[in-house]
Amino acid sequence: MLDSHSDIVRRVGPLRPLSDPPPLAGGFAFNESILGGIGVPKEQIVPETVKPVAAYSTGFKVSGGSLIMLAGMVSADTEGNTVGEGDIGAQTQKVFDNIRETLEAAGAGLKDIIRLTVYLTDRADFPGHMKVRSGLLTEPYPASTLLIISGLARPEWLVEIDTVAFIED
Numbered sequence: 001m002l003d004s005h006s007d008i009v010r011r012v013g014p015l016r017p018l019s020d021p022p023p024l025a026g027g028f029a030f031n032e033s034i035l036g037g038i039g040v041p042k043e044q045i046v047p048e049t050v051k052p053v054a055a056y057s058t059g060f061k062v063s064g065g066s067l068i069m070l071a072g073m074v075s076a077d078t079e080g081n082t083v084g085e086g087d088i089g090a091q092t093q094k095v096f097d098n099i100r101e102t103l104e105a106a107g108a109g110l111k112d113i114i115r116l117t118v119y120l121t122d123r124a125d126f127p128g129h130m131k132v133r134s135g136l137l138t139e140p141y142p143a144s145t146l147l148i149i150s151g152l153a154r155p156e157w158l159v160e161i162d163t164v165a166f167i168e169d
Contacts, residue, residue, distance in 0.1 A: 042114065042166055044140045055134055056144035060114045060166070068106045068165040072119070073098040074157045082156045088120075088128035091158050096136050099163050108165045110136060115164035118146040125158055 045059035052058055075083045075091035076098075084090025100110055120129060126146070152160050 042168075052141075054130070055137070056116075056141045057114075059143050060140075062114065062166045065166055065168040068103060068108055068112070068163075068167065070099060070102055070163040070165075072160045072162045073102070074152065074154075074160050076157075082154065085156045086158075088122075088125040088158050089132050092129045092132040095159055095161050096132070099161065103163075103165055106165075106167075108167045111138060112165040112167050113137070113142045113163055114166045116142050116144045117162040118144065119149050119152065119160045120146065121149060121151055121158050123148050129159060 042065070043061045044057055045061060047058065050058050073095045075094040077083055077094075082091075083094040096110070099113075103109055103112065118129070120126060126148075152158075
C-alpha cells in the first residue's frame, strides 16, 4: 500500500513532461492552444443557431491566461463532515462556498468560472439547486452540464460540482 507522495515517486518515479503526448480516447489529441496564447482572454461563444435553455453559456474561447481546474466539490466541511444533510439548498451553498474558497486560493473568484459539471442525485432537487446557483453566478454564465446520477461517494451527498475557471495572466 502506498502511504505518501514519496512512496508514489519511489515506485513510479518523478513525472516528466511528454515531448509528444499520446492521443486521447476517441482519437482526440491534446491541444495546448487552450492553455494560453495571444488575443482576447475570454470570449463568450453565442452562435445564433444554438441558444441556452437556462442560465448558462454555450461556450467560451480562452487564451492568454491560466485555466484553474478544480476537483469535484461536495458539501463537506474541513473535517469531512457533511453540511446540510437532506437539504439541497444548504448543500449547494456549501459546495459553492468550497468552490469560492478554492478559487480565491488561486487568485480567482466565482466570476471567473467558465465551465461547470453538476451532478445531482435526484431530479426533484433541480429547482432548489438552481435557486441557490442563480443567486451566486452572474452573466456571462459558465458553460454548464447538469447530470442526474444514481449516487455520489457518500449517500448523504446530494450534489457535486466540477469547476473550470480562467484568469488573465
